[in-house]
Amino acid sequence: MLEKGVDFPPDPGSYVLALIAVEPFRLRAGALGERLLDAGVYLYVGSAFGPGGLRARLSRHWSGAQRLRWHVDYLRRQTHPVAAWYQPQAQPMEHVWARVLGAGRGIAPAWPGFGASDCRCATHLFYASELPSPGAFRARLGRAGCDTGGLRARGTAK
Numbered sequence: 006m007l008e009k010g011v012d013f014p015p016d017p018g019s020y021v022l023a024l025i026a027v028e029p030f031r032l033r034a035g036a037l038g039e040r041l042l043d044a045g046v047y048l049y050v051g052s053a054f055g056p057g058g059l060r061a062r063l064s065r066h067w068s069g070a071q072r073l074r075w076h077v078d079y080l081r082r083q084t085h086p087v088a089a090w091y092q093p094q095a096q097p098m099e100h101v102w103a104r105v106l107g108a109g110r111g112i113a114p115a116w117p118g119f120g121a122s123d124c125r126c127a128t129h130l131f132y133a134s135e136l137p138s139p140g141a142f143r144a145r146l147g148r149a150g151c152d153t154g155g156l157r158a159r160g161t162a163k
């Protein structure tokens with residue numbers, strides 16, 4: 006589990022949030038409907054370009070939003086956050102990151118359209134039976150031509 010009081014930078018940027026489900030669960034996610042999901046690790050790709058940047062968004066995910074706005078808010082209610090990988094950026098890279106994650110070995114799309122209501126990605130939610138290492142993610146981004154200089158990980162060992 007992530008330590009209490011962990012802080013994220015207030016800058017805009019993109020992130021991957023890792024959420025753990027210890028047993029299979031049924032999730033209703035707004036207009037997407039309902040699905041039975043496996044126990045395991047869920048990787049949600051997002052970006053934070055609003056007020057408060059990554060700090061505001063990741064803190065919201067960590068504590069769990071009271072008002073359900075995004076698909077991930079529903080998922081968060083039934084899972085526990087264990088890690089976040091994030092990178093302050095001038096341009097949102099979440100859609101590129103979603104494509105890169107989806108091509109990862111041992112990582113599979115979890116739910117078509119999840120978190121992708123306003124973009125053309127197949128999904129922004131992925132499933133892995135075990136938490137991938139941030140180093141593997143960094144390497145994969147690098148091979149896809151992404152700048153990973155500011156990429157940070159919290160919540161798990163490197």
Ligand SMILES: [Zn+2]
Nearest residue numbers: 100124125126
């Ligand atoms: Zn997208």
